[in-house]
Amino acid sequence: MTRLFNDPTAFADEALDGFVAAHRRWVRPVTGGVVRAGATPAGQVAVVIGGGSGHYPAFSGLVGRGLAHGAAVGNVFASPSAQQIRSVARAAHGGAGVLLMYGNYAGDVLHFGQAAERLTGEGVEARTFAVTDDISSAGPEETAKRRGIAGDLPVFKAAAAAAERGLPLDDVLAVAERANARTRSFGIAFSGCTLPGADHPLFTVAQARMAVGLGIHGEPGIGEEPLPTADEAARLLVTSLLAELPDDVEGPDRQRAAVILNGLGSVKYEELFVVYRTVAELLTDAGVEIVDPEVGELVTSFDMAGISLTLTWLDDDLEALWRAPADTPAFRKGALGTPEPVRAEPVIAEETDDLAAPEGSDASRRAAAVVLDVLDALAATVDAHVGELGRIDAVAGDGDHGIGMQRGSTAARRAAVDTHALGAGAGTVLVRAADAWADKAGGTSGALWGSMLRAVGTTLGDEDAPTAARVADGVRQASAAVRRLGGAEVGDKTMVDVLVPFADTLAAATAEGVPLAAAWDRAAGAAEAAAAATADLLPRKGRARPHAEKSLGTPDAGAHSLSLITRAVHGVLNDHIGEAI
Template sequence: MTRLFNDPADFADEALAGFVAAHRRWVRPVTGGVVRAAGTPAGQVAVVIGGGSGHYPAFSGLVGAGLAHGAAVGNVFASPSAQQIRGVAKAAHGGAGVLLMYGNYAGDVLHFGQAADRLNAEGVPTATFAVTDDISSAPADQAAKRRGIAGDLPVFKAAAAAAEAGQPLAEVARIAAHANARTRSFGIAFSGCTLPGADEPLFTVPAGRMAVGLGIHGEPGIGEAVLPTADEAAELLVAGLLKELPDGVTAPAGNRAAVILNGLGSVKYEELFVVYRRVAELLQEAGVTVVEPEVGELVTSFDMAGVSLTLTWLDAQLEPLWTAPADTPALRKGAVAPAAAGTAAAAPESTPETEDDALPQGTAASRETAVTAAAALRAVAATVAEHAEELGRIDAVAGDGDHGIGMLRGATAADAAARDAAERGAGAGTVLHRAADAWADRAGGTSGALWGTILHAVGDALGDEERPTAATVAAGVTRAGEEVRRVGGARVGDKTMVDVLVPFADTLAAATGAGDRLAAAWDRAAGAAGEAAAATADLLPQMGRARPHAEKSLGTPDAGAHSLALIVRAVHGVLSDTTEEH
């Protein structure tokens, strides 16, 4: 279990601060993460990687010459926000564009995509790429749905080495796709990990058994098997990967491969070497030539007891990229020439946005509504704090258990931002927009992106001038539902927050359309939301990290749906105590 921490909500920030203090030769802090201490060589594509905390040395430990130019670091098991990613990318940009790279998880896809959109709009040429190496998370004919696990490393390495060699952005992105197409990973675990502050691991494995096909966020395996010997574990991993060869590899014999045997946190080096001894024998027997293998902890999951095996099938293009020198806190290969370590002057440390200094003022009517909006967000933060542990427990049934911590960070930040904006004379729309940005930035993850979307949509409807009517509020909520479905891609029935947001919005619109005052209409809609949240217990997830473990979630409501139902009920308490005209 994770034993040393202060406030669990601050764990990721404090861990990053300590990492920087210990590795100043390689990295320096910027808003959202770290970049190379020496800067990005002028005219070189910057490869910026990122993801949640809890996986060290991924992602910050892979920043340095020959590998990443920067890393955006999110909360525990949650993607960094678009604002964090943008901050790191701008600090790392050397004038030739940026390639954003990450594992294929919903929150990362949302936030890195949003960051890329903003960077391109600001004149920084940016492309994105999601790694999809985990063969257990989706069948081969649905490879685009697969997770990124320890295969992140060889794919990141190939792209970064291409950038170091002076290749343009389009070619660096193409090489990333090529490396990903030839990379496969498979993992097993003997116990789950325990998040900071949690009393229990995210999943347990019966004595004498192991989980097969686990995720790196504490997601349970897709199956169980009898606990193996070290040799049996090696045989299982190798056989699983040799069953699925990438296009262009017709048989193992005669091919060359980069090999990574990765410890997930509690399986230590001597144990890994025992397993790798048999892995090497099996690959040799299959006719595979192993090229510069890596055995150690490279993509972890806190204290999870488990291992994964990764094969990247090399060709004439990928092999020199895999063997190219690198000098980072956690991975060092060959000798990096001084010039390759960074020839550009280090960019000044990036700082948070200063847009808040030019806060637009609302009309008197809108400022009154802003006070109510800020009070509603205060109630939301209090409700999330009260239920954070419960939300994490629900999320851990088939997911990674981070929903409570992420929601708490986001709601607390939104409350503070809304209160500050309201006290400075902002209208309701600006108050909600500031809260939306703060929630998305502080929470990260899928829920952070979606709650930022919800608050932005409602803020757009309220504006900073008119006193909103009940119909105005309902229209904003309806728009929020539409935007969440567009951004997140979920539909009713997928076992997500959409299963609550849509009936809530529909009921609110119907009630206000029938002439109900806002508090009464919201009460009816909150009731519908509660019923819809409970009904998600009977659904199988079709989206997110719970999808590969669909059956495990039967009987348990979706954490995002449940938190939304709790929140809209809390907001009703504020509306019922507020005069209708406000």
């Protein structure tokens, strides 16, 4: 388990601070993560990688010459926010565009995509690319749905080495696509990991058993088998990967492959070497030429006891890119010339909105005071249920929903208080709360809750007192935004299963002339029923999808948290009957 921490909610930030203090020869801090200590050479594409904390040396440990130009670092097992990614990308940009790279997880897809849109709008050419190497997370006919695990490293490395050659952005992206198409990974685990502050692991494996096909966020595997010997584990890993070759690889004989045997946190190096001796023997017997193998901890999951094997099938160009020199805190290969001088610049300050806020009307400012009470109730509800939400999420996911909601709601409340003190109306208060939620929570829920609050705030505005009909319209806009952004629909076992009936019921009730508090009560009832009904659904989206059967009988964590919040908000509206909202 994770034993050394202070405040668990500050763990990721404090870990990053310590990492920077220990590795100033390679990196310097910027808001949202780190960039190389030296500037990106003018005219060179900047490769910016990123993901949640808890996977060191991914992602910050891979920043340096020959590899990434920067890394955006999210909270524990949560994607960095779009603002964090944008901040790191702008600091790393050398004038030739930015390639944003990450593992294929819903939160990362949302936030990196939003960051790319914002960068492009600001004149920074940006592309995104998601690594999809894990063969256990989707079948060969659905490779785009696969998650990224230890295959992140060879794909990141190929793209970064191509950037070092001076290739233009679209060519660097093409290299990443080719490397990813030729990369496959498979893993096993013997025990789950424990998040900082938690008193139990995200999943457990019975004694003398192993989980097969695990994920790097603590997701349980797709099945269990008897505990193997080291040779049996090696055979399982190798045969699983040789059974699925890339389309343009006819067979393993006379093929070259970069090989990574990765430790996930608490499997020691000597154990890895025992396994690798048989991995190397089996691959050689199959006719594979092993090129510059890596054995060690490269993409971890806190203290998970597990290992994964990655094969990247090489052509001449990919081999040259894999062998190219690199010098980072956690990954070094070959020899580079004289180190670039460390830039003595101060830390790049976080870009924030202007301290001033548009002044709202008297009626809207009164409504904003009610919004503060709503956000108070929301945060208190999350605090009261944070453990429960984490346990529900851990059934088939990574168990971080509670702590992510807690980070987001706390940040939203703080931003709302500050904005209200500037004289802002209800709309601006909600919009700035939305941005704070998305920025501090990260992950899928951070992006979706940020979009919801922003949609409601934009609809309410700062001029008029919100009417019941306008509030209902704002909630309908929020429902549409979440479906558009996340791609989920009713029946996918997500928060959408609650949000849609809640929004529709609220709109119907207010259209009948029902006062807001009573209409909200009716809609909250619909939300509670819909959340309970998700227990009978199989997930079709997100990290829970590969473990669909495990979630039967358990409601979706995002749906459950939303239903709890709708009921808490009804209490606030009841207390304010007859006021401006």
